[in-house]
Amino acid sequence: MGAKVKLISGRTVAQGQNLDNKLSEEYFKAVALCELSAEDMEKIGASPGDNVKVRTEYGEVVVKAKQSTGYPEGVIFIPMGPWANAVTSGNTKGAGMPQYKGIDAEIEKTDEPVLNIKELMKRYM
Amino acid sequence: MVEITDVVCPLCGCVCDDIVVEVEDNRVTKVRGACAVGKSKLMGHGRIKSPAIRVNGALKECSYDEAIKKAAEILAGARRPLLYGWSSTVCEATKLGVCLAEEIGAVIDNTASVCHGPSVLAIQDVGLPSCTLGEVKNRASLIIYWGANPTAAHGNHMKRYSYIAKGYFLPGGKKDKKLVVVDVRETKTAKMADKFIQVEPGKDYLVLSALRAVLYGHEDVVPDNVGGVSKEDILEVANMMKEAPFGIIFFGMGVTQSRGRHNNIINAIQVTRAAHTHTKFNIMPMRGHYNVTGFNQVCTWETGFPFAVDLSRGFAWYNPGETSSTDLLIRRECDAALIIASDPGAHFPGESIKHLSKIPVIQIDPFANPTTEFADVVIPTAVSGVEAEGSVYRMDGIPLRLRKLVDTDYLSDEEVIQAILEEVRAIKSKEGE
């Protein structure tokens, strides 16, 4: 069961602490996740720690679900980094800036694994 | 053990310069006064050990000389090279970077391209009524964070400069101030606010236009609900703005990276101008990297333009959307790239990375990261602000000098770019013969 959402990305403290440490387990834990509201969690039948597949017009990626307060229903957050960017549009519409926030996305619970950074980068090569 | 005071933090655009660091055996062992993120940076992480060149798909260690030579060959032979990054290094390196770009007819661009580039475009349309952070500390009784979350991205910002800081005219600190937060989600920053405005994703532009109409005395035309925000809330914020003797909007990537992009910022600046008809109002971008501003400064005084400058025809052509890095990569325009002090592998949209991974890439950085996964030449350098000194610009344009805290055998960014430049010149003069 999936849900239509708006995806935003941004900084977090743990993401910032591991900026110079991106090939580490700590960075993976800090960034390969998706924060969402309890409502959206329920909608896709997921529990915290489950894997969630996020799909947009530009690609798909699997991340860990993290229930969080402060999110309105229909808005999900992935910390800025390779996982979020796997599904971000590059079209800058003549402004130079990709749209990292407010991307239309679909989410669903999945049993597929979360790719680590090396696996993720391999997809581009 | 040596204690070093007044250390300048090489992490975010706050560039806190009151950090105390303890150094033992040429290593930073203790950090006081920095935020969690800044502390992590100063304490250090695992490093790239040696320069390397990719051979048959794998990176093979080599000497600095070999790596620099290879880098120069790639750049001198390229028809549309890109020099990208520059926001986590010092201005001295950037200056040489501009020179290199001229020499090889490259596009030079920094991370503002995917951060506050839209803010620059906005400033080019309407200007920027702003001030230094000390003005905010001493005078601002109303602070608005719009699409910005300093608790995550700028740990010391509120404490040193804004909501929590005590100032000359506001000796009570936050007791004397009001905090408004506008965001699509209720962040930690939002939880501290006197007034939190939750806007629907991608609708900031509409809320800003409504706010302007109200500030100019046309609340009658504003509908009851704008972008998920009630008219009542818009009127309340407008009143808070009018009544504050000195107010400021700090804005972040919540507005630069969402629908509307630079136009959201133009509108936010227009709101500031409208508020200025009633009182003193200012606006400031929450710049991310500690020297993202510095690159824009140097690039502006040297080329006339702040980022995304195309020097392929010998003169400077500036046109973000065309000459900005993600566009160049998605459009597959570039045939080589030098990436310094940044990590497009982690921070560019997948579509851009796809092309970047297919062309020759030179990476200059102290740390391995996703870009290293496909870089063809990897050149490790000293960590600026820890192992090398130099000039940087705070988010409000204040120039500070990073300090060198410990010794290193790594070359600095400046030295590496200088060496590449000399090597490129040697190749070009040979071609000329």
Next chain:
Amino acid sequence: MVEELLIKNGVVYDPINGVKGEKKDICIRNGKIVEEVKNPKVIDAGGRVVMPGGVDIHAHIAGGKVNSGRLFRPEDGRKGLKAKTKLCRPESGYSVPNTFAVGYRYARMGYTFVMEPAMPPLAARHTHEELVDIPILDNAALPLIDNNWMTLEYVKSGDIDLLAAYIAWIIKATKGYGVKVVNPGGTEAWAWAKNCDLNDAVPYFDVTPADIVKGLAEANERFEMPHSIHVHGNMLGHPGNYEVTLKTYDLVKGITPYRDRPVLHSTHTQFFSYGGTTWRDFESKARAIADYVNANEHVSIDLGSVILGDTTTMTADGPMEYSLYQITGRKWTNHDVELETGSGITPFMYSGKVGVHTIQWAIGLELALLTRDPWKIALTSDHPNAGPFIGYPILISMLMSKKRRDESAEEMHSSIFDRTELPSIDREYDFYEIAIITRAMTARTLGLHEHGKGHLGVGADGDVAIYDISPEERDAGKIQKAFLNAKYTIKGGEIVVKDGEVVSTPEGRTFFVTPECDPKLTDEMMTKLKEMFTNYYSVSFANYPVQDAYVPNPYEIRAPWRS
């Protein structure tokens, strides 16, 4: 570098040494003017006009404000694009050129020294970083000292000695050259969106702009400072402000300068010579200002003369820029600097079809023509405020040709005939007078003549401009062309421009003054200053002063304490 240079057959104008269009050889060895040379490279000036290298007393060429101007005007950048050459780096910009263009364009006009007149102390490093990046030109910068809280406090308490101690510290900390004043008190008031007239109280500080000007002029003379205070006073650009201007001059009349120079330099005076009460009855009061300057010795002025066309206005006078932006509705940048100063920037178009602009245009020229003694006058356009420096040759041709002025007036708004007296002035400058207002007076007023600038006497710097024009030439067009692209510019004995093209790009030097203050006073002042840093500045005391790395080619001038 050529070690010896001989310039033959030039008609030399060297006002500081009283040389008034004499055929004279100039000898240079190791970058300095000497009596004679043995085995020189010879330049035959062929009867052309020869002058010392130009010295600009006031042009905004470097620093945060200038760069904000460049940054927010890519449309200006687009106007001056020039591709790199083997020697020169790319140029961009018209009213806000990039650093390389600043150096090349000034050098092409025969200039070798420029004073950046507004350095916010807190951002001094920035100004110096840009100065270093300007090729060829020697330079210096004036820190803004008049709205600083330390200054306001000492003016309020009347402690002129402690004020002097603060001045000394801040000039040293910023590697600055002297005391700059911009809208004293008004800029601090602007932090609350207010402004101050000369005798208004500055909000919360209980001093008036008049107190500040007087206090700083007195404090400045506690040292053997090469330059007087450099004043942009109150109410710049307001109709009727000439009275404020004259009152400001009167404030410092009794103060004795340490040497034979004025105690107050009044900058871009065109903007301060306005009559009328509104823009409707706006008129020139250049005559009143010129009369005062003619009758007194304690004031020097520079023109701030208008060059018609589009430009970028920028000043530390924040409220003034806000008023201007309200008139035009164009883009507007403001940047207030904590505890010190502010700034504003907005684009502006001067049009000869607009009455007010026409009057402004006339006033600059009237000031030059009505002030009898050119030693009291400097040619400036307050670059880029009244127009970019690249328009200096136009101004020179206007001053030298009544015919050209008349032709221009015919094309302009009729207010030039009823609100100014320019059309009735017959005076024409000669090359000697032009040499005074573009190099000799400026060098002397800045005290740079004692350090090799602005003249061609033995021991002076080998800075020479040879213009492709004969001393008899009166054709305004030819004059303008000759001053735009020098036949030769020689800087420190090195040929940097030949036939209007840059042929070498040596680095310039930065001149700075080290005022030497009584240590006891310094200690006392320091206690208060450190409190300011601990409580109110957003940077720490230790990170504030400009490090030596920012001034790689220093020239230090010491200014002893006059006990």
Next chain:
Amino acid sequence: MEELKMQTIRLRLKEEVMSGVAKIPVIVDALTPDKLFGKSEAEIKGVKIWWGNREENTGDLFEVSVEGDATSEAEVKIVMDGDLSRVKYIGAGMKAGEIEANGDVDMHCGAMMRGGKITVRGNADCWAGCEMHGGELIIEGDAGANLCAMYRGEMTGMTGGRVVVGGNVSECAGQYMAGGEILIKGNADILAGLNMKGGKITIEGDAIMPGADMTGGEILVKGKVEDMIPSFKFVETTTVDGEQYRKYIGDLAMTEKRAKGILYVK
């Protein structure tokens, strides 16, 4: 009446130019009818154009052929073929004559043009018709962002001429437009007519946030309007070309004094 003479210059981009890993743009503002008028085939082949950071001969990048003669610039027609998706500045600054581009064209097509006609048989990327002063630009497919807008920092976009887009347009079409006409047959992405001060934009499809910061000119949206700018003032219901529209003036966010733009919404 004397028959108009025509000269046709055919320029076909060679395949190898765009066949590498990188598609390096070719800049062709030197190849307009007025600039090529009077040149022989050999001379055209020798015209220098930029390909990346090097200047090349037109003949090295394009197959060039010339048919017929022309007695004036207006009689010159250029037909461009091949992969034009990285060919920039087609017809930029042109004053007369005609260009036909068969395929998708890259940025700046028709920028700063003053006269003549360009027909794009495909899509045009960003900045088509930017700062256009006159002439006619027909784009049969979609147009990218900043159609008929201005370059960075400028306060005036299109001032004259006529532009027709058969498909959709991206963001900020007609920004700072001061004169001329744009007809968009498809939909307009956000902020069409942003800062508009004169001229007319007709959008036959849907539009999002049209007319923001307008101070003059006219926008007519025949389809739906999504996210109407909240600082426009409703004036009256009126009939245009036989159909009913709600007429608004704005943008009051620019102050009442300056809000002289007119927006017609269904």
